[in-house]
Amino acid sequence: MAHASAFDQARExxxxxxxxxxxxxxxxxPALIFPMFLVAINASGLDAATKLPGFPTDSYLTxxxxxxxxxxxxxxxxxxxTDLARDIETGFMDRMALTPISRAALIAGELGGVIxxxxxxxxIYLVVGVAAGSGFGAGAAxxxxxxxxxxxxxxxxxxxxxxxxARVGDSEVMQSTFPLFFMFMFFSSMAIPRPMIEKDWFRxxxxxxxxxxxxxxxxxxxxxxxxxxxxxxAFGVCAALTAIFLTGAARALGAxxxx
Amino acid sequence: MNGVDDRxxxxxPVGRTSAGIGRVSGPxxxxxxxxxxxxxxxxxxxxxxxxxxPAILFPLFFFTAFAGGLSRVQHVPGFNYPNxxxxxxxxxxxxxxxxxxxxxxxxxxxRDFESGFSRRVMLATxxxxxxxxxxxxxxxxxxxxxxxxxxxxxxxxxMNVSSGPADLVLIVLLAMAxxxxxxxxxxxxxxxxxxxQAGPLMQTPMFMALFLTPVYVPYELLSGWVKTVAGVxxxxxVVEASRYLLAGMTDEVAIAFGLCLVxxxxxxxxxxxxxxxxxxxxx
Numbered sequence: 001m002a003h004a005s006a007f008d009q010a011r012e013x014x015x016x017x018x019x020x021x022x023x024x025x026x027x028x029x030p031a032l033i034f035p036m037f038l039v040a041i042n043a044s045g046l047d048a049a050t051k052l053p054g055f056p057t058d059s060y061l062t063x064x065x066x067x068x069x070x071x072x073x074x075x076x077x078x079x080x081x082t083d084l085a086r087d088i089e090t091g092f093m094d095r096m097a098l099t100p101i102s103r104a105a106l107i108a109g110e111l112g113g114v115i116x117x118x119x120x121x122x123x124i125y126l127v128v129g130v131a132a133g134s135g136f137g138a139g140a141a142x143x144x145x146x147x148x149x150x151x152x153x154x155x156x157x158x159x160x161x162x163x164x165x166a167r168v169g170d171s172e173v174m175q176s177t178f179p180l181f182f183m184f185m186f187f188s189s190m191a192i193p194r195p196m197i198e199k200d201w202f203r204x205x206x207x208x209x210x211x212x213x214x215x216x217x218x219x220x221x222x223x224x225x226x227x228x229x230x231x232x233x234a235f236g237v238c239a240a241l242t243a244i245f246l247t248g249a250a251r252a253l254g255a256x257x258x259x
Numbered sequence: 260m261n262g263v264d265d266r267x268x269x270x271x272p273v274g275r276t277s278a279g280i281g282r283v284s285g286p287x288x289x290x291x292x293x294x295x296x297x298x299x300x301x302x303x304x305x306x307x308x309x310x311x312x313p314a315i316l317f318p319l320f321f322f323t324a325f326a327g328g329l330s331r332v333q334h335v336p337g338f339n340y341p342n343x344x345x346x347x348x349x350x351x352x353x354x355x356x357x358x359x360x361x362x363x364x365x366x367x368x369x370r371d372f373e374s375g376f377s378r379r380v381m382l383a384t385x386x387x388x389x390x391x392x393x394x395x396x397x398x399x400x401x402x403x404x405x406x407x408x409x410x411x412x413x414x415x416x417x418m419n420v421s422s423g424p425a426d427l428v429l430i431v432l433l434a435m436a437x438x439x440x441x442x443x444x445x446x447x448x449x450x451x452x453x454x455x456q457a458g459p460l461m462q463t464p465m466f467m468a469l470f471l472t473p474v475y476v477p478y479e480l481l482s483g484w485v486k487t488v489a490g491v492x493x494x495x496x497v498v499e500a501s502r503y504l505l506a507g508m509t510d511e512v513a514i515a516f517g518l519c520l521v522x523x524x525x526x527x528x529x530x531x532x533x534x535x536x537x538x539x540x541x542x
Contacts, residue, residue: 030459037467038470040484040485041470041471041474041485042475043483044481044482044483044484044485044486045470045473045474045475045476045481045485046329046332046475046476047481047482047483048332048335048337048338048476048480048481048482049329049331049332049335049475049476051335051336052331052332052334052335176309179313179316179317179320183320183324186320186321186324186328187324187328190328191328191329192328192329192331192332196331197328197331198330198331199327199328199330201327202327202328206328
């Protein structure tokens with residue numbers, strides 16, 4: 001690997017990350033099942049909300065299908081962070097530090113499993129959602145955009161997880177951050193469109209919460225018609241989160257490995 | 260405290276008194292070992308922020324998120340709860356907090372088995388069913404604290420309560436009954452698996468059972484399969500009774516307590532058989 005390019009290095013680490021993710025059903029299954037269970041409950045439990053004047057669709061399932069993408073992203077965040085923390089704990093990162101592999105390639109490679117999971121789950125949510133009666137208002141041509149956005153969200157949230165893991169270096173602490181990240185989802189526009197949130201303080205939090213824009217980007221595709229504006233904002237938020245937290249993770253990991 | 264060293268978790272024979280072993284009657288020893296276990300758990304809960312904070316913050320978080328984010332739902336045609344959406348959600352979160360207090364007791368049991376503490380308790384305690392009582396009392400004390408804090412926050416955030424003193428007592432009793440059901444369920448799992456890795460087996464079914472009730476809207480406004488499941492879910496009556504009591508009404512309250520009693524008896528059998536399972540395996 002000494003003469004391999006950064007791309008080759010990242011590809012090798014990514015392969016390890018993907019294989020390790022796929023070999024752990026206990027990590028994958030809850031991330032797949034739990035969000036679908038919750039959306040199924042909410043679709044029935046909150047269907048009455050579609051009768052509110054100004055609600056953008058008459059199917060709460062269509063409205064709520066964006067949420068599993070974020071929940072799955074949060075699981076990706078935790079899995080990516082836990083994997084990195086475990087690699088730090090077990091000394092894998094220290095062994096990597098003795099090789100000429102670049103830090104950026106190391107982190108990018110670790111995120112490989114996260115991206116694969118995001119794309120795979122996004123596809124499953126779309127298929128299951130449409131089979132259960134949800135619409136996809138943006139049309140079939142927009143499906144690649146949805147999958148791309150699902151992968152971008154998984155990558156962005158995975159970078160957040162990597163950053164936290166590189167800072168704390170402890171898989172147990174990483175797992176205990178779950179409620180914190182879940183909170184970001186609950187204090188967003190996940191249940192009601194942002195302009196329809198009645199309490200001012202909650203609407204303010206939802207407006208400054210980047211998760212709202214990720215949800216609205218995906219939701220726009222399901223409800224339709226294709227809204228380039230909300231889609232561009234969602235991709236922009238993903239890019240910003242990825243840039244900020246990937247840089248932070250690289251620095252934190254560098255400091256930890258003493259390189 | 261007599262009996263258990265909180266730092267090391269070491270147990271002295273619970274029947275020992277200043278007068279010596281053998282002077283304490285059977286029922287007294289049963290109660291003494293339950294009291295010691297309860298005290299230890301309560302002490303651990305209040306002195307360990309990692310246990311205390313999630314137990315307090317999770318219910319507050321759910322209450323704030325649901326009541327704040329979904330209040331527009333009260334304008335849906337057919338939403339007829341008289342005391343507003345904050346109170347409506349408080350009725351659910353109260354039950355949820357009590358239930359999760361019970362699930363956390365299951366975590367404590369599992370952790371005590373993992374650390375070897377429970378094995379020593381089983382060696383030292385002649386009436387091992389006192390373990391169920393001890394952990395249940397501790398869970399109730401924890402639940403009372405969390406429920407009280409929830410009430411304070413709810414009232415401070417403008418919750419409209421029409422309950423009289425008797426209704427308030429019934430609300431607390433209902434929360435304690437829910438807490439007891441959750442303890443019995445979770446302890447049955449904990450006694451059988453004896454590892455904290457069984458945590459999801461305690462938490463996930465309880466989470467699912469709670470969310471298969473009318474969480475966001477009254478039962479009449481539910482639709483689809485959730486309405487069918489909520490119709491046969493005994494926790495639906497508990498959540499509804501909690502909401503009625505907050506509005507000063509006693510509809511469904513007798514049914515809710517009756518269901519708690521029946522389900523409680525079944526879960527007591529589940530917990531006790533789990534304990535016997537742990538005894539057979541030697542703790």
